[in-house]
Amino acid sequence: MSELLLKDKLRELRTRMHLTQSKVGQYLNMTRQGYAHYEAGLRNPDYHTLLKLSKLYQVDIGDLINNQTTPIIHETLHENVDYTIKPGNLKPNNTPSRVIQLTSDEKKLFNLYSKLSSAEKKELLATLELKVNETKKNNK
Known part of the structure; x- marks a missing residue:
């Protein structure tokens, strides 16, 4: 995934993980259309949104805004989980609190x-x- 614009990287990473724009929008606490604007290049995500996207797609935030990405798999969105972000709740209710660091x-x-x-x-x-x-x- 080298030499891609942010909008193209976001689309490629989302499709590689078999996610819909709606699911990613829900994860980011925004509408599908709001997220679609990022992939269309009509808007650029702010810093906090870039952080969330880097966690979701398992890439360094620098890789999102630079010319390369190396995605890894460590978080999967599930159809039956509400990913709406509420103050003080940065993860879905049923997500275990432990974090596994992969080598x-x-x-x-x-x-x-x-x-x-x-x-x-x-x-x-x-x-x-x-x-x-x-x-x-x-x-x-």
Whole structure:
């Protein structure tokens, strides 16, 4: 994703995560149309909105406004969750309070995994399960 304008990066990141403009707008506590203005280049998000977007899309805020992004997966929006931001509530009600920091290898693994087809993902998971079970047996 190099050499893209902010509006193009926002659209690409959103579509890579299979999100609708409505869901992202809800996450940002704005309308779908409000968010669509960012992707159309009619408006630019303010600093706080850029911070929220960088958290949602798992990219450094600098990557959003510069020429490269390296998305990782760590937050998924769910259809049945209300993401309306209320004062003092920066996350959905049912989100666990713990934060898991991924290593660079784990981030790379998630990024590569997200590029696989469903069949390839199933095959990879089966291979990993076999490897983990084999390692457990050898360690006993």
